[in-house]
Amino acid sequence: MRFWDLVVTSNRNLTRSKLRTVLTILAIFVGGFTLMLTTALNTGASRYLQRQLGNVSTPGVFEVLPKTDLNPLGSGEIHKYDPEDKTSSFQNAFTSVMDQTDVSKLKGVEGVENVVPFYNLQPEYIKRGSGDKYQVATLSQEYGLRLDLASGRLLKAGDVDSTVISEEYLKPLDLTAENAVGQEVVLAYKGKEGKLIERNLKIVGVMRKTFVAPSQVFVDMITAREIADAQGQSSRFMVVFVTFANATDQTDEKALKQKIEAVGNYTAVSLKERISTFLTVVGAVTASLSVVGIIALLAASFGIINTLLMSVYERTKEIGLMKALGMNRFTVFSVFAIEATLVGFWGSLVAVLTAAGVSAVINNFASSSFLKDFDGFTLLVVDPAGAIFVIALIMLIAFLAGTLPAIKASRLDPIEALRSE
């Protein structure tokens, strides 16, 4: 029998008992719809994260931290003191234990272009001219992030008294993205003795709002160092940023990571790895939601088995006739297996189309309400790849459900089948 004839025959068989078929397809639809929405959520969130994080990751830049024993209960053993060993204390994980010896050690790693200590800076406020003073949520030093800029440029080596501010500060400081670049702002911080120090900084760039680093104020490396000096924080730091020369997106960061970890008791994390951690979390959340859809599909597959078993029973004579007329076992199997797969196909197709429609409505609502502040975040993305994946998965599940009745049909003895009442 020709394949297309098989598909047409199977599809026509579906219309014999319309109500039964519709109910079975409906069960598949429920599971497929759930699965499509969770897949759309995963796609939407992943795309947003890629966009937000993808452009802040510079290849070849690593955060280097001392390796720590992160078990809060400890290993239960008391270790001998070793001035070189920075791993034994749980407390060390949260305090600044890196110093200049670490910097020079890391500078010795082959291929390293730059080693920048990441100082712990404590800001007081930011203001412009004689305007109001505002809190600074996070004061960071530049360390090679590819920030998403609204205007101006990134900080670069050699800059001094320069800053890149998040666009959230524009309005309080009475600036706009267009006129902010080149303007001066005042950053205040407390020195060692608690004395308030004000420092004039020139805005070189304005970064777009992101949820990864909200309300950031970035200062150049020299300024950061001077602030840290004034605050007595310059000799010890939590993290060191190591930049390799000539790194591109194709560079094997694993090898570089191993180089760093080989020179001491360090943990090196590339910016890319940080992103993949985020994506893993999103993946885990949507995967657990998908389980609900899969369970619904499993329940629906019992519906398919039931429907087809009834169908085999009702069509016993017809199967007997077709076998007598020379239809082989495999073809009889195929007729029913394809019928089951078609139930999956129609159910999943309707589910995908409905999910696409519902997604559009939800996205519309979300972007004007709870996702208002997340610029460019499309919550649910039904893309062709996701839709094809869902349809293919459901067709596979339906096919597997159909194998049991199909095998039963293929094993019918034609004489017995023709004789049956």
Add this chain to the structure above:
Amino acid sequence: MFQTEEITKIYGRGQNTFVALDKVSLGVKRGESVAIIGKSGSGKSTLMHVLAALDRTNSGSISFEGAKYENMNANKLDKLRSKQFGFIFQQFFLNGRETVLENVMLPLKIAGIKASERKKRALKVLAEVDLSDKANNKATDLSGGQKQRVAIARALINEPEVIFADEPTGNLDSENGERIIELLFSLNKKRGITLVVVTHDEDLAARCKRRLIMKDGQLSEGKK
């Protein structure tokens, strides 16, 4: 054409065994018309089933044109039925939801013939059984005699060498039965199609060139 050597068919197991065929040996020549007659339970249907490769024997040997069934796998036997044999049943076994044309085309669909060819050949055989005007009617809407003529058209469409008919007139009145008998024997005569018929119908049996009488699984008369 057919040759059997001591074929035996046993149903059931242990205490409840029933010997349907007991060492039956016979031959059927090309172009013959053979009636298998006997009381119910005599094994006449079983004999037709094993000849038609619908059922396997327990022992003995059957061959069609020299090819032994016991050396053929299920797919080969399916193909043999699909290409060389035609079947007619007492209950017609038409699909009532489908049109007459679709019913007639079924064997060609199974054989993998393309749609345009199927239709062409189906219209031709429908003309032969004088039902061209009913081609697009639903099979349920036909009378018993018309249904059996559709079944004959279906049996003819693959241009078989043998037609197996199981009580072809059993569900028909005498007038329609007569018409079916005429049709079958004209095919036998004009095309040389071998007929193997299981029947209680005396008229039909009388028209056959050979009568095989089955009793208790054995051939009591008509051996050759």
